[in-house]
Amino acid sequence: MPQTISITAIASISPLGNSSKSIWENYLSENTCFSEHYLDHATTLVATLDSFSIAEVEALRQSDIKYKALDKSVLYAMVASRKAIEKAGWTKDAVFGINIGSSRGATDLFEKHYQEYLETGKAQTLASPTTTLGNISSWVAHDLQSTGPEISHSITCSTALHSVLNGVAWLRAGMSDKFLVGGSEAPLTDFTIGQMRALKIYYKKKKDQPELDEYPNRALDLDKKQSSMILGEGAGVCCLEIGKKENAIAFIEGIGYATEILEHNISISAEATCFQKSMKMALQNIDVSDVDAIVMHAPGTIKGDLTEYVAIQKVFGESLPLLTTNKWKIGHTFGASGILSIEMAILMMQHNQFIGVPFLDYPVRVSNPDKVIKKVLVNAVGFGGNAVSVLLSL
Template identity: 65%
Template sequence: MKRPVAITSIASFSPLGKTSDDIWKEYLNPRSLIIEKKLGSTSALVAPLSETLANEVQTLRDSDVKYKSLDNSVLYAILASREAVKKAGWDNSKFGVNIGSSRGATQLFEKHHQEFLETGRTPTLTSPTTTLGNISTWVAHDLKSKGPELSHSITCSTALHALLNGIAWLQAGMADTFLVGGSEAPLTAFTIAQMQALKIYANPKNWHPELGEWACRAFDLTKTKNSLVLGEGAAMACLESGEHKNALGYITGFGYATDILQHSISITDEAECFQKSMKMALQNIALDEVDVIVMHAPGTLKGDKSEYKAIQKVFSKNLPMLTTNKWKVGHTFGASGMLNLEMAILMMQHQQFIGVPFVREQNPRKAIRNVLINAVGFGGNAVSVIVSKVFDE
């Protein structure tokens, strides 16, 4: 890259909590945050926000008449973005905003559509509050940003694509600071039904928590059933061009690739998209210098196995430590890649690997200096990013 790209803060709002200390404590706790919850007339396995955080969302909604008509995906993004900018110490408004979402205003769109089916009419604000672009717009409005505002949906790799966009703006010299991330509020009966129709969703009947079982068996290559579970939340990172004393880490490699379309939802058996994106990200770093890979690993049979095969193809027998957080917080769609990046930064800060409780740790490393993060969406649109630790001079 032409110039270093520093991550000067990262913040999230998810089932893990909202402060770095609380999130790290939750990662140290080998319990899943997945529960069985009533959604409409049915129940499903999901990873929802805690009651405390849900109340905070309601407080934000009630704080200003402008926020009363917004979807949770926008409110989650506002709360996470406020914290990220505060932690970065940005005291001016000259930063860009690129926040994506896989599905956008899910709950609000479904609510208004149901109203239309019942009455033949929709509220005045239906269109402006359910368009995908309103997430970045509302965050920029809330933070009084005067930089460019971008929104997009690239399914489950959305947040890391936002990161790529931020890097591109910084490298081009078109901006010095960029807020990037993803937000998702997909816990609706209709969304769950769509995942169930794909036959990839975890079935509550196969889950026996009293026996110490995990609902989502992400990265368990011995499982015989799909076990994807949805979660919700938002995660944001502040990017700055150049070297900075307050940097949490630096982006030292990035890659992207898309599989040649064979199926509208799946990737190839050996995840060729991941092989390409990882190799691209690894152009300036030796394989044995990558200490950890935070996998996408959604908990599906094919998704987990294909990504693992891709990692084997790239790293051969010298595998880094491998992990994922979806067994704990579920799959947050467009926000998941940034939650993965947050996990990577926390492991580097604490110099402690957080593994998957039911998967044997592979090739333990003495230090965590470089972490590769993966994300991929429907159709095989993969992104791989390497974040490197800041060392004292």
């Protein structure tokens, strides 16, 4: 295998909290992070940042007059990035690359600027520079005073894992020794919720099945009759370094990626060919039986969950690893979801404890639940059939 990549730190802000301790404690709880908010002209279930993260973001916004005009997606990434480099021991003036992406970018700010334009016929001076997708990494670089390359991109919901791929490529090419990678998303806006409802994939309260309200996002429930995706917000970044570092919290053992021909605008194929290819590529240097768990993309939609599961069956056969997802708990954070899944995987390895989906007895417990968690595969995919798989190990 090419040269080892060390993950020397990971940090996030999300509905789970803003520290490794609080995030792990929330994973141990079987409660969800959803609450009702008035969006898209109706009461809507979403997962917002926890109160401590909200306070951190607001403190950052107030700390510099330039930051007051920035979108929440940018501020979220800045807060998470400060935490990550502190954990990794990187100094603010160190030379490192930055690749932090977002599926939708400055959605909230763009909607506000556009609404003002419709009402007044005039655009604000900062409307364009504060709503471009390149905003995120540029402002993180400014805040951290870094001097390395900066990249922002969108590859829909696999954005964060594509950031990891990019960072690995730069490191292995010898073009950098360190890279800060991840994703940020602040999608809890009227128009975004409206778009998800138009796709008929958003959670809708079931009057005849009130018992499902405890776990409204039925991620990984392969028997569900209705899609149940719920949106969440947050940001996560990790510090990548070339070589096997003493302070590494995990290692990237394999990476895989694939894109498949679209059947229509939003779907992947019935057997998720892209996932089969990305997982096989990530696992090409090990026996599949060595994988202890998979953190699935599994957004809570009927087709999305089932096709990924079918792909896993195709790759692993009858001996499936432990399967899980965090979207039943925090919802789908779009471009940030992959890095939050990596965080979950690392925490499970560090604590040697599998976190399953509480309302399911299958397929998450078909293997020995007491097995040691040393290798975890993380999946992500987005509109366009662009799958990424990352194999992590301790």
